[in-house]
Amino acid sequence: MSATGPSHRTSSFTRAALAAALIAVLATIPDAQAADTSQDMMPASYGSLMKMKPKSVMHMMDPDKKGYVTKSDYMKFHEQMFEKMDKNHDDKLTEEEFIGAGRTHAGP
Numbered sequence: 001m002s003a004t005g006p007s008h009r010t011s012s013f014t015r016a017a018l019a020a021a022l023i024a025v026l027a028t029i030p031d032a033q034a035a036d037t038s039q040d041m042m043p044a045s046y047g048s049l050m051k052m053k054p055k056s057v058m059h060m061m062d063p064d065k066k067g068y069v070t071k072s073d074y075m076k077f078h079e080q081m082f083e084k085m086d087k088n089h090d091d092k093l094t095e096e097e098f099i100g101a102g103r104t105h106a107g108p
Contacts, residue, residue: 042084045100049081 041060043049049057061069061077085097 042080045085046081046098047100 043052058069059065061073082093085093087097
């Protein structure tokens with residue numbers, strides 16, 4: 001049988017079908033890297049958060065890249081911020097934890 005015979009065409013079709021199926025499956029997997037990036041980029045203090053560009057903060061609150069932030073997204077982000085800032089895990093933020101380690105507040 002020649003290289004262009006029925007067996008070769010079936011093999012090419014099978015490879016193309018498998019490739020298409022793999023692409024379809026990969027397209028349905030959530031973008032885990034986007035979620036990890038938002039956690040890695042989350043500021044360590046409120047002071048650091050306030051120095052960021054608003055659009056960057058919004059993108060961190062919208063890990064699914066919907067183009068908007070729901071109340072749930074907003075609240076979840078701030079709960080995660082609190083957990084990250086609460087270094088001793090006592091469910092309270094001291095001035096140092098809130099502003100950032102090594103920083104002091106110059107105002108009243």
